[in-house]
Amino acid sequence: xxxxxxxxxxxxxxxxxxxxxxxxxxxxxxxxxxxxxxxxxxxxxxxxxxxxxxxxxxxxxxxxxxxxxxxxxxxxxxxxxxxxxxxxxxxxxxxxxxxxxxxxxxxxxxxxxxxxxxxxxxxxxxxxxxxxxxxxxxxxxxxxxxxxxxxxxxxxxxxxxxxxxxxxxxxxxxxxxxxxxxxxxxxxxxxxxxxxxxxxxxxxxxxxxxxxxxxxxxxxxxxxxxxxxxxxxxxxxxxxxxxxxxxxxxxxxxxxxxxxxxxxxxxxxxxxxxxxxxxxxxxxxxxxxxxxxxxxxxxxxxxxxxxxxxxxxxxxxxxxxx
Amino acid sequence: xxxxxxxxxxxxxxxxxxxxxxxxxxxxxxxxxxxxxxxxxxxxxxxxxxxxxxxxxxxxxxxxxxxxxxxxxxxxxxxxxxxxxxxxxxxxxxxxxxxxxxxxxxxxxxxxxxxxxxxxxxxxxxxxxxxxxxxxxxxxxxxxxxxxxxxxxxxxxxxxxxxxxxxxxxxxxxxxxxxxxxxxxxxxxxxxxxxxxxxxxxxxxxxxxxxxxxxxxxxxxxxxxxxxxxxxxxxxxxxxxxxxxxxxxxxxxxxxxxxxxxxxxxxxxxxxxxxxxxxxxxxxxxxxxxxxxxxxxxxxxxxxxxxxxxxxxxxxxxxxxx
Numbered sequence: 001x002x003x004x005x006x007x008x009x010x011x012x013x014x015x016x017x018x019x020x021x022x023x024x025x026x027x028x029x030x031x032x033x034x035x036x037x038x039x040x041x042x043x044x045x046x047x048x049x050x051x052x053x054x055x056x057x058x059x060x061x062x063x064x065x066x067x068x069x070x071x072x073x074x075x076x077x078x079x080x081x082x083x084x085x086x087x088x089x090x091x092x093x094x095x096x097x098x099x100x101x102x103x104x105x106x107x108x109x110x111x112x113x114x115x116x117x118x119x120x121x122x123x124x125x126x127x128x129x130x131x132x133x134x135x136x137x138x139x140x141x142x143x144x145x146x147x148x149x150x151x152x153x154x155x156x157x158x159x160x161x162x163x164x165x166x167x168x169x170x171x172x173x174x175x176x177x178x179x180x181x182x183x184x185x186x187x188x189x190x191x192x193x194x195x196x197x198x199x200x201x202x203x204x205x206x207x208x209x210x211x212x213x214x215x216x217x218x219x220x221x222x223x224x225x226x227x228x229x230x231x232x233x234x235x236x237x238x239x240x241x242x243x244x245x246x247x248x249x250x251x252x253x254x255x256x257x258x259x260x261x262x263x264x265x266x267x268x269x270x271x272x273x274x275x276x277x278x279x280x281x282x283x284x285x286x287x288x289x290x291x292x293x294x295x296x297x298x299x300x301x302x303x304x305x306x307x308x309x310x311x312x313x314x315x316x317x318x319x320x321x322x
Numbered sequence: 323x324x325x326x327x328x329x330x331x332x333x334x335x336x337x338x339x340x341x342x343x344x345x346x347x348x349x350x351x352x353x354x355x356x357x358x359x360x361x362x363x364x365x366x367x368x369x370x371x372x373x374x375x376x377x378x379x380x381x382x383x384x385x386x387x388x389x390x391x392x393x394x395x396x397x398x399x400x401x402x403x404x405x406x407x408x409x410x411x412x413x414x415x416x417x418x419x420x421x422x423x424x425x426x427x428x429x430x431x432x433x434x435x436x437x438x439x440x441x442x443x444x445x446x447x448x449x450x451x452x453x454x455x456x457x458x459x460x461x462x463x464x465x466x467x468x469x470x471x472x473x474x475x476x477x478x479x480x481x482x483x484x485x486x487x488x489x490x491x492x493x494x495x496x497x498x499x500x501x502x503x504x505x506x507x508x509x510x511x512x513x514x515x516x517x518x519x520x521x522x523x524x525x526x527x528x529x530x531x532x533x534x535x536x537x538x539x540x541x542x543x544x545x546x547x548x549x550x551x552x553x554x555x556x557x558x559x560x561x562x563x564x565x566x567x568x569x570x571x572x573x574x575x576x577x578x579x580x581x582x583x584x585x586x587x588x589x590x591x592x593x594x595x596x597x598x599x600x601x602x603x604x605x606x607x608x609x610x611x612x613x614x615x616x617x618x619x620x621x622x623x624x625x626x627x628x629x630x631x632x633x634x635x636x637x638x639x640x641x642x643x644x
Binding site: 139142143147148150151154155156158159160231235238239242243255258261262265266269272273275276279280283284286287288 | 333337340341345348349352459460462463464465467468469471472474475479480572573576579580583584591594595598599601606609610613614617621
């Protein structure tokens with residue numbers, strides 16, 4: 001049998017061999033490798049995937065119709081028929097949770113996508129062209145940021161009526177500023193690069209430089225912001241639904257379930273626990289994934305070495321052993 | 323300095339105009355209108371028309387805006403449509419209640435977050451630091467109002483230790499003991515959620531400073547660690563925190579809409595939601611204007627404090643980059 005050191009050396013030789021024989025890894029492969037070793041992020045990915053699958057196959061999984069009112073079975077305790085019981089008007093809680101995931105995830109991803117799209121376009125224009133365009137757009141962002149966005153959401157949804165489309169639109173409209181600032185910031189730096197000058201010299205259009213050359217180099221931070229934006233959008237949706245401004249019955253969402261649960265808190269407080277826990281889990285998963293992606297793309301990222309291993313190294317290699 | 327001040331005030335007035343025009347236009351161009359909420363069943367069309375005329379809602383929107391502006395210039399926020407109550411009679415009590423709740427939780431948040439964050443920056447990844455990270459993850463992934471409901475269920479319904487909601491117990495209005503009892507739960511919620519952000523800022527800001535050359539120099543010349551922390555590092559670490567404080571100021575006035583709703587706290591956030599549902603435009607306009615003023619004042623304050631604590635900063639030269 002080889003000693004541990006020897007096997008380590010063999011392993012290293014193997015690693016080097018593969019490294020030299022194959023083409024260099026792309027940053028995506030490297031990032032994915034780093035992401036995979038981050039167990040929090042991987043856990044988040046597993047949880048999020050599970051929720052996405054539940055949302056997609058809600059019809060197949062859910063034991064009952066989530067909107068079906070069954071007054072004879074109202075307020076049933078958790079048991080054989082209804083695994084998590086029923087609410088005050090006899091709707092199956094588990095089925096409502098399962099269908100509620102659709103709204104939360106859909107809002108989360110649509111809003112994040114919309115905010116990234118809008119924010120990227122505005123940020124790219126501001127950062128690339130600079131000058132008065134930049135000043136005007138930045139002023140606008142300042143105004144948008146300065147106003148408490150929840151108030152604007154409430155105002156619009158209560159006046160124009162709440163439906164799914166308005167909900168998405170207003171959340172996008174109040175959620176793009178972070179991405180815009182980010183993209184503008186990196187474009188301000190990137191546009192001074194020589195390859196931009198070169199591209200201009202050979203007659204590449206502004207549009208192409210912006211979205212073909214510059215945007216590529218700003219992808220990683222945008223992905224991180226987008227991921228974290230998903231969690232934010234899910235939280236916002238739940239808040240608005242809790243105020244009665246989100247999706248309307250018979251459609252169901254976790255925030256709406258909390259709204260109902262709070263109304264009937266005195267008779268059955270447990271109902272408030274499940275939907276909130278679902279929101280919490282989903283957002284936690286999304287945030288862990290976002291942090292994981294950020295760390296995976298961070299070139300300065302340091303792997304934290306356990307104290308025990310440092311002590312072992314010191315014991316083995318340090319000449320000034322005291 | 324004077325030039326900077328004048329420019330900023332002019333900008334502020336412009337922003338105020340824009341925000342008021344947008345809000346006003348949004349409300350008055352929306353389908354329906356305040357009158358929809360106040361029609362008694364069986365009212366004749368002529369009577370409805372008369373009512374619209376009496377409220378001045380049949381005039382063109384720009385004229386209505388101009389008249390509203392004229393009244394505002396005289397310090398008159400107008401009256402509500404339904405039962406004509408002066409807006410100020412609704413506004414000031416709500417503002418007072420919100421300020422009681424928000425300043426308390428804000429001060430407690432800061433009193434905990436800044437020392438704790440600084441402590442954590444000196445002992446990274448220790449038990450205390452990991453606890454703080456846990457609070458951070460939970461605080462960012464949890465709907466604050468759900469946390470509030472869980473607190474209500476636990477401490478009020480199950481353990482029966484604290485009152486469920488409202489500001490005072492019935493018949494004890496103005497009693498300070500009753501007020502404090504009612505404040506414990508909402509303040510706890512707001513503090514935990516607030517800690518999530520401020521702990522991160524404080525820690526990151528301190529770490530940033532501790533990594534700088536002058537801190538190493540100070541340590542190298544033998545300054546005690548205590549002095550390095552509190553005399554050299556702390557001052558610079560507080561600068562970004564002060565900026566964030568200025569930007570968070572509007573939140574104190576706007577209140578925490580969802581937390582106020584959960585705990586039935588009669589503050590600004592709840593007033594806004596109630597009035598949005600009732601389409602009481604004059605109240606909504608008054609709140610919007612008030613908050614915009616505070617937003618601008620907060621930004622200005624942040625700039626000044628920034629210059630005050632950091633002599634390197636020239637007022638007016640602060641770029642908005644990144």
